[in-house]
Amino acid sequence: MGISLSKLTEKTNIWPWLLLAPLGLYMLIFFAVPLADVAIMSFTEPKVSLANYQKVLTGALYQRVFLNTFVTAAFVTLCCLLVGYPLAYLMAHSKPRTAMLILLLVTMSFWTSFLVRTYSWMVLLGNNGPLIAFLQMVGVDRPPQLLFTRFSSTLAMVHILAPYMIMNIYTVMKKIDPALIRSAESLGARGWSLFRHVYLPLTAPGIANGSVLVFVICLGFYVTPVLLGSPREQMVAGLIGHQIEEFLAFGLGSAMAMILLVVTLIILTIYHRRFGLDKLWG
Amino acid sequence: MTNYLQLSNITKTYGHFTALDDVSLSVDKGEFVTFLGPSGSGKTTTLMIIAGFEKASGGKVEIGGRSISGLAPHERNIGIVFQNYALFPHKTAVENVYFPLQMRGVSRSQGLRQAEDMLFLVGLKGFGHRHPKELSGGQQQRVALARALVFEPSLLLLDEPLGALDKNLREQMQIEIKRIQRSLGVTTIFVTHDQSEAMSMSDRIVVFEKGRIEQVAPPLDIYHRPQTSFVAAFIGESNLIPAIITSGAGKTAENPTLGAFQYAGEDALADGQKVTLLIRPEHIKLSRSPIEGRKNVRMIVETIVNYGDNALVIGRAGDIPMRVRVLGADVVIIKEGEECWISWAPDAVFVITK
Numbered sequence: 001m002g003i004s005l006s007k008l009t010e011k012t013n014i015w016p017w018l019l020l021a022p023l024g025l026y027m028l029i030f031f032a033v034p035l036a037d038v039a040i041m042s043f044t045e046p047k048v049s050l051a052n053y054q055k056v057l058t059g060a061l062y063q064r065v066f067l068n069t070f071v072t073a074a075f076v077t078l079c080c081l082l083v084g085y086p087l088a089y090l091m092a093h094s095k096p097r098t099a100m101l102i103l104l105l106v107t108m109s110f111w112t113s114f115l116v117r118t119y120s121w122m123v124l125l126g127n128n129g130p131l132i133a134f135l136q137m138v139g140v141d142r143p144p145q146l147l148f149t150r151f152s153s154t155l156a157m158v159h160i161l162a163p164y165m166i167m168n169i170y171t172v173m174k175k176i177d178p179a180l181i182r183s184a185e186s187l188g189a190r191g192w193s194l195f196r197h198v199y200l201p202l203t204a205p206g207i208a209n210g211s212v213l214v215f216v217i218c219l220g221f222y223v224t225p226v227l228l229g230s231p232r233e234q235m236v237a238g239l240i241g242h243q244i245e246e247f248l249a250f251g252l253g254s255a256m257a258m259i260l261l262v263v264t265l266i267i268l269t270i271y272h273r274r275f276g277l278d279k280l281w282g
Numbered sequence: 283m284t285n286y287l288q289l290s291n292i293t294k295t296y297g298h299f300t301a302l303d304d305v306s307l308s309v310d311k312g313e314f315v316t317f318l319g320p321s322g323s324g325k326t327t328t329l330m331i332i333a334g335f336e337k338a339s340g341g342k343v344e345i346g347g348r349s350i351s352g353l354a355p356h357e358r359n360i361g362i363v364f365q366n367y368a369l370f371p372h373k374t375a376v377e378n379v380y381f382p383l384q385m386r387g388v389s390r391s392q393g394l395r396q397a398e399d400m401l402f403l404v405g406l407k408g409f410g411h412r413h414p415k416e417l418s419g420g421q422q423q424r425v426a427l428a429r430a431l432v433f434e435p436s437l438l439l440l441d442e443p444l445g446a447l448d449k450n451l452r453e454q455m456q457i458e459i460k461r462i463q464r465s466l467g468v469t470t471i472f473v474t475h476d477q478s479e480a481m482s483m484s485d486r487i488v489v490f491e492k493g494r495i496e497q498v499a500p501p502l503d504i505y506h507r508p509q510t511s512f513v514a515a516f517i518g519e520s521n522l523i524p525a526i527i528t529s530g531a532g533k534t535a536e537n538p539t540l541g542a543f544q545y546a547g548e549d550a551l552a553d554g555q556k557v558t559l560l561i562r563p564e565h566i567k568l569s570r571s572p573i574e575g576r577k578n579v580r581m582i583v584e585t586i587v588n589y590g591d592n593a594l595v596i597g598r599a600g601d602i603p604m605r606v607r608v609l610g611a612d613v614v615i616i617k618e619g620e621e622c623w624i625s626w627a628p629d630a631v632f633v634i635t636k
Contacts (some may be wrong), residue, residue, distance in 0.1 A: 182335055183368035185355040185427065188385035197381070201372040 038254045045251025052255035062239070062256070069236045072154065072225075073218035077157040080214045081207065085166035088206075091166070092173035100156060103170075106215040110163035118224050135151075140147075153229030157221060164217065165210035172206030205275065212271045216264050236260050284341030285347075286311035286469055287332075287437060294327055294340035294493075300407040301327050303493045305341070309471070314463055316472045316480040319490030320516070325473050328490070329439055332471065334358050345436050356385075361430030361468075362439045366446065367422045375425045376401060382433040400428040404462060420451045425473040427459065431466060438463070438470045444479060454484055477517050481505070489513050510636040511558045519594075521566070521604055522634075525624035527551045535559060535633070539600035540579055544628035551633065558634040563607035565630035568595060569623045570615065581606075583620050599624065 042052055056062045091102045109117070123129055125146040135143040144229065146152055176199075184198040222237035229235070234242075234258060243253035287309040294302035302324045309315050314604055317325035329335040334355035342351045350358050361382075369378050379397035380390075394583070401410055404424040414422055423443060430438060442460070446451045460483050463470050474480055479503045480487050489496040489504065489512075497509045508514035511522055525535040525543060530551040535543045543559060551557065572578035581604055583598040588610070595606040595616070606624055616622050 165383045177366070177368065177369040179366060180370065182333075182355070183362065183364055184370075184381075185335075186333060186358075186360060186362045187382035188356050188359075188433070189381075190354070190356045193385060198370060199382070201370075204372070 038257055040189070041250050042254035042258045043251075045249075045254065048099060052251045053259075055252060056255050056259060065234050065236055065239045066259075068233060069219060072150075072157075072235060073215050076154060076157045076161060076218045077211050077215045080162045080165040081211060083158065084162050084210065085169055085203075085207070087162075088166045088169035088173055091170050092176075099139075106163050106166050109159070111165075114160045115223060117141060117160055118156055118227050121152060121159070121228055123239060125152050127153075147228065149230050150233050153225045153233070156224050156228050159217060160224060161214045164213045168210035168213065169203060169206035172203050172209075176202050209273070209277055212267065219264060285309075287315075287471075287513045288343065288344040288347075289328070289332070290329065290342050290344070292331060292343070294324075294331065294336065295339045299309050301493050302338070305493075305495055307488060307495065307498065309469060311469055312467045314460070314470045314472065314483060314485045316474060316487045317490060318477060318480040318487050318517075319496075320475060323490035324493040325475075325488075325490040326441065327493075329441055329471060329473050332437070333360055333362055333439055359433070359435050360437045360439060361433070361435035363423075363426045363430050363441065363443045365442045367414075367443070369422055369425055369428040371414055371430075374413055375406065375417065375421075378425055379410075379429045379432050382429060382498075386433060397428070397432055400432040401425070404428045405458065419447050420455060423447065423455060424458070427462065431462070431468065435468065437593045440470065440472045442474055443472075444474070444476070452479075459483065465469070466519040481517075489516065491516075505562075507632060508560065508634060509559075511634050514558070514560045514632075514634055519563045519605055519607070521561045521563065523561070523602060525557055525559050527553055527555045527557060527633075529553060530555075533628075537602070539602055540577075540600060543631055545631040545633050546629035547633055549633075551635070555635070560632040560634055561626055561630055563594065564607040565626055566604070566606045567625050567627065568606050568608050570617065572623050573625045576627055577631075578613070578623050578625045579604075581622055583616055583618055583622060586616075586618055591598060597624075609610050 043050070045052070087102065087106070091099050091106070093099075094102070124131055126132070127147070129147075130172050131146060132143045178200065180198065183195070184194050189198060221235060222241060225233075225235045226238045226241065229238075237260075240253045240256050240260075243249040243256070271277065285308040287307075289305055289307045292302055292305040293300070305324070305328060307315075317328060319325045327336060331338045334350070334353060334357075338351065342349050344350065345358075369375075370381065373381065376394060376397045377500065379400055380388075380393045383393035383396060384390075398410055402408060403525075404427050406421060406424050406428070409417065409421060409425075414425070417425065426443070443459075444455055447455060456479060459472075472479075472483060484501055486498060486500055487504050488498045491512050497504060497513045499507070499509075504513060504517055508517065514520045514522060523537050523540065525537045528534045528536045528542065530553050533545050533547070535545055535557060537543065537559070567573065567576070568581075579599045581599045582594055583597045585596040587594040587596070591610050593608055593610055595608060597604050597606070604624065
């Protein structure tokens, strides 16, 4: 009886896996196969060699774009943290009504298509836009170029990515046991020392989660920097697009994509070793 | 050094709800005082007002003759052990204990040494480098205690600190806390709803009920001479019998069902006064026939609860429910549903006037 029962359960255990089949098939056809194709192309286009990688890793232009991408992603992450941390704090510790309002604003912005948000910034920052008009009104004769600069693309990326940072930090802040703060107070901590020695370390996991998420997403940003940024300050994704759309250099574009992918995986691996990837989504 | 901690006419209201109503109490230096009461009785609110986390609606709190009502929690120099210990998860045990010293500007090397000494005192030598999650509940408790004591607080507050521990560990920690408190001589307020904890640890017990203090007295006084029927019913097991004083001079009272009673006690009570008579279950004797020189009453046995070394016999004398505590060996003489005699001596009867 015992044996036949265990055989039965062994057999039925296949069925739950079948539930994964549609998704598995989808991922195989639309993700794994194209990705493998890209990987193969990076070594075979236009002919079988490591030339594409050599070119990307040694060429001054490519090095500069990669560096620019990392610096931009790091800067955007820092800005998201500086903007997001206080906002998350307000959300976690305000009266319910205020907290609800901020939460609503953040999620509304999060749910709006980032294409829409990108175009909104084009309207706001454009030469005929309200910001320039305002600057002219207050007497700035030759207002600075706002659109198509590093400023405009960074601003928009921070706007688009900040919700990831905010939600990650907010989740952690919300879970802090109020007794810990009381206990710190009773032990003599207040203000800055309370924040530095107790509150900030307690929220560190949220900061780490949010930062990794923002940084990794930002590394691969395409539309926003292409539409809003300066053509001279390209990011990797934009350059890959260029290679493929304009020069039909599939091999070179694929090599850059693979390098970007490997770097992202390395970052996620380090993060996983340190904190565990399962914690990334709260 | 009397009146070290002085609470004067503390009230606390939330809207129309009165959480604390005119609470006054004085505690001596070095004393171990327990706030005992059911949940919602005001004991924790009082503790939080002393700690500064709640603001009293009226009254004042003084320590050593100085009012602390206007001070923020971090200015009060009071050590608190919270119910869930509230250890900082990102700090090791020794860093947790060092924290209050760090806040007081003690250098790291000296502070860590002091923290290690304190961990030694609470019996945690060699555990300093562990994080809270690597410690058992009892060990976390000791760290929390060390952290609350290391900065020589003027007062130690313990908010139901043993609630999360299992029974054996709880008894062990009761003894430990008492030992540490004595060795440091720190004035201590201990909040609990567990009467056996209150009994075994306290110099004095303060019984709270509905935002008021019912009685303040040493544990045995609380047990043997409760001032109110609430205290009598809340502390230990009790038989409470309504009665009328028939002769204050002769120390006799009467209950319509059980008849005339002799009672002990010094106070002369007025004839005709309504009182409640308290007889503890362990002072009642159970027998097959009446015993001379005692008040004897017939009881029908309804339930017998065996605890091994002793048993609780629950029954009814007329319309009055009675509880009798007997030694385990004696319980074999009766069965549920049978009738028997119960009896007590006059000095087992205590009169409660409130």
